[in-house]
Amino acid sequence: MDKIDTSGMSCPQPVLMTKKGIEKSPEGVDVIVDNNVARENVESFLKHSGYNVSIKELEDSFLIEARK
Amino acid sequence: MGNKTKIIIAGGIVGIISVLLVYFGNPANMGFCIACFLRDIAGGIGLHRAEVVQYIRPEIIGLIVGASILALKNKEFQSRGGSSPFIRFMLGIVVMIGALVFLGCPLRMVLRLGGGDLNALLGIAGFVSGIWIGVKFLNKGFNLKRNYKVTKIEGYVFPGVSIGLLVLLIASPAFIFFSESGPGSLRAPIAISLLAGLIVGALAQRTRLCMVGGTRDMMLFNNSHLLVGFISIIVFSFIANLSFGFFNLGFADQPIAHTDGLWNFLGMAVVGWGSVLLGGCPLRQLILSGEGNIDSVISIMGMIMGAAIAHNFGLASSGAGATFNGQVAVVICFIFLWIISYSNSEISVKK
Numbered sequence: 001m002d003k004i005d006t007s008g009m010s011c012p013q014p015v016l017m018t019k020k021g022i023e024k025s026p027e028g029v030d031v032i033v034d035n036n037v038a039r040e041n042v043e044s045f046l047k048h049s050g051y052n053v054s055i056k057e058l059e060d061s062f063l064i065e066a067r068k
Numbered sequence: 069m070g071n072k073t074k075i076i077i078a079g080g081i082v083g084i085i086s087v088l089l090v091y092f093g094n095p096a097n098m099g100f101c102i103a104c105f106l107r108d109i110a111g112g113i114g115l116h117r118a119e120v121v122q123y124i125r126p127e128i129i130g131l132i133v134g135a136s137i138l139a140l141k142n143k144e145f146q147s148r149g150g151s152s153p154f155i156r157f158m159l160g161i162v163v164m165i166g167a168l169v170f171l172g173c174p175l176r177m178v179l180r181l182g183g184g185d186l187n188a189l190l191g192i193a194g195f196v197s198g199i200w201i202g203v204k205f206l207n208k209g210f211n212l213k214r215n216y217k218v219t220k221i222e223g224y225v226f227p228g229v230s231i232g233l234l235v236l237l238i239a240s241p242a243f244i245f246f247s248e249s250g251p252g253s254l255r256a257p258i259a260i261s262l263l264a265g266l267i268v269g270a271l272a273q274r275t276r277l278c279m280v281g282g283t284r285d286m287m288l289f290n291n292s293h294l295l296v297g298f299i300s301i302i303v304f305s306f307i308a309n310l311s312f313g314f315f316n317l318g319f320a321d322q323p324i325a326h327t328d329g330l331w332n333f334l335g336m337a338v339v340g341w342g343s344v345l346l347g348g349c350p351l352r353q354l355i356l357s358g359e360g361n362i363d364s365v366i367s368i369m370g371m372i373m374g375a376a377i378a379h380n381f382g383l384a385s386s387g388a389g390a391t392f393n394g395q396v397a398v399v400i401c402f403i404f405l406w407i408i409s410y411s412n413s414e415i416s417v418k419k
Contacts, residue, residue, distance in 0.1 A: 008214030010151060010347040010363065011281070012288060016206060019289065036144050037276055045289060 007034040014038035015045045028067040078275040079300025085264050086179050087308035092256035096323035097183040101176035102350035103167035107375035108252050116379035120250025124237040126258050129230045130265015135273040135358030136227040147223030149362025152212035159342050160370020162401045166338030168384040169394045173350045174279030182305030184317035187325050194333035198340025203287045209414030223360025272355045279349035331390035338401045
């Protein structure tokens with residue numbers, strides 16, 4: 001599964017990177033985000049794009065797993 | 069409550085509070101204007117000597133501190149920085165120059181429309197065009213590289229400084245400037261302005277309200293969330309202006325505005341493009357600066373510098389229209405924006 005690390009990137013980069021990620025591997029992606037705004041935006045983008053989304057809390061970040 | 073309802077309510081409250089601030093004494097169609105108020109603060113601490121626009125605006129202090137309090141409460145306060153700091157500083161200058169050629173930040177642009185000032189329509193057209201150009205570069209991989217964790221205290225310094233400004237305002241020592249005429253002399257009582265800022269700061273932190281984000285997300289992701297907030301401010305300020313009898317439809321004789329359509333358009337195009345590169349409008353930058361985002365603090369510092377330059381060099385427009393110097397500055401801003409956009413996107417990296 002493609003892993004995208006958006007740590008430290010400001011708006012709207014996390015969603016843009018995710019968008020590119022699912023264009024490359026439509027079956028699903030793992031996205032790391034390090035703040036709430038990016039988490040909400042990436043989650044809502046993936047859900048709107050028709051993915052099942054689960055979120056794991058890591059030490060300083062979140063891992064968002066998106067699957068078809 | 070759904071997210072959409074939340075942002076409609078937040079936008080509505082911002083629109084209504086803005087009109088209330090005018091009722092309590094702020095300049096017309098200027099309940100809030102991040103660009104104008106940062107410019108007034110620059111004047112208040114003597115960075116420029118345009119006597120009609122000097123006042124330490126408590127709204128700005130409230131916005132920063134309101135955002136800080138809510139971010140701390142929700143554990144969203146993160147001290148971070150180091151993403152292309154000097155480019156951000158320069159973009160702050162550019163955005164401020166564009167805003168002062170138009171005479172308002174994106175928030176005041178929508179408040180002007182809500183007050184019936186049709187010149188704002190040209191501003192919105194320019195704003196959307198500027199965002200469209202910025203989005204083109206985003207799609208070509210434009211970014212300002214990542215930020216990094218910095219020490220906790222770094223994030224607290226800016227909200228601390230803004231409280232220091234409040235102390236200066238209240239103590240009003242002789243070296244602080246207060247306009248005796250013009251827009252800077254029109255002000256709601258300090259407590260009301262501060263409270264308004266705190267409420268809007270907290271709301272904007274909570275809802276991520278951003279004037280540029282709406283159009284940008286619509287173009288990039290077909291996501292209307294933030295755009296709904298933008299429209300809500302227009303609708304509710306329109307209703308509030310009507311009920312207070314402030315509504316005045318037309319192009320001519322609008323308060324703190326000019327009818328020079330081309331430069332209204334181009335000024336806001338600079339603001340739209342520059343704000344997309346910064347990742348948010350001036351309001352959003354201010355809110356982020358209260359959340360420990362040092363990159364946004366640097367952008368705000370750039371805006372304050374830009375305001376001082378705009379008035380010292382005669383770039384800011386007046387009711388009579390854009391100045392020649394202002395027009396030259398807008399052209400330079402476009403060239404600068406293009407260089408930064410091009411050199412930070414993948415088009416230039418591939419070569």
